[in-house]
Amino acid sequence: MIIKAEKLTKKFGGLVAVDQVDFTLAAGEFKSIIGPNGAGKTTLFNLIAGAEPVDGGRILFQGDEITNLPQERIARMGVVKTCQTSQFFPSLSVMQNLSVAAQPPSSWRSLWRGKGLAQKTLRQAKAVLKQVGLESAADCPAEALSHGERRYLDLGLALAANPKVLLLDEPTAGMSPAETRQAARLIKHLAQEFSLSVILVEHDMGVVMEVSDRVLVMNEGRIFAEGAPQEIRRNPDVQRIYLGKGRAAC
């Protein structure tokens, strides 16, 4: 397993948002986390990425414990998270943003000394620019991008960091149905091309069913069900928890 979490627990005051959850991700696997609002999906995702401190349990990445390491350190090890809200330098161009993300931390000092970016970094940034289809916007300031393009830049920023495990938080949020289908296909293609292991938190069931190898259903901080997309789609208990919370079933 590339990621193994045991008895992960997170509390917010009296609320147990993630309750003794065991989670595994195999190398090359694409796993989606679904569940009704407030089920604990984003919290579990944030615990794995190091974006929230863990209250109980432990997380292993390739056998090494990463529990409560700083998020930057976890990202440098290869577990990289994208956000629901775009995080980039608004006035820098798309290519400059990708170049910063592709820059190994060991070379930040030379960047500050004005030595410029290494050729390897520029090549990596250019490759990612092409992979996420933003070549025509390479010189645009990131703040001038459309909503859909910003989501592609988010994806590019994560890919530029050379991840082994990619954590995607609602990458298609706010996209039109046509953009959503296109983005889902691109994400799946990139995951296969780079042999990435992916954890996806996503509300769009069409996307989840199309891209996932396995789907994990959370409810009230616990794992409710796990299986192949078709099994989850047919599971009457899964449909019940969605309907019980007033959301559309898958």
Ligand SMILES: Nc1ncnc2c1ncn2[C@@H]1O[C@H](COP(=O)(O)OP(=O)(O)OP(=O)(O)O)[C@@H](O)[C@H]1O
């Ligand atoms: N920073 C926080 N402080 C207090 N409570 C929080 C915090 N983050 C999450 N929660 C609570 O923890 C529970 C799980 O939230 P979480 O965001 O993980 O659920 P989710 O399944 O991702 O929901 P959604 O689908 O609505 O995004 C919810 O009851 C939420 O209100």
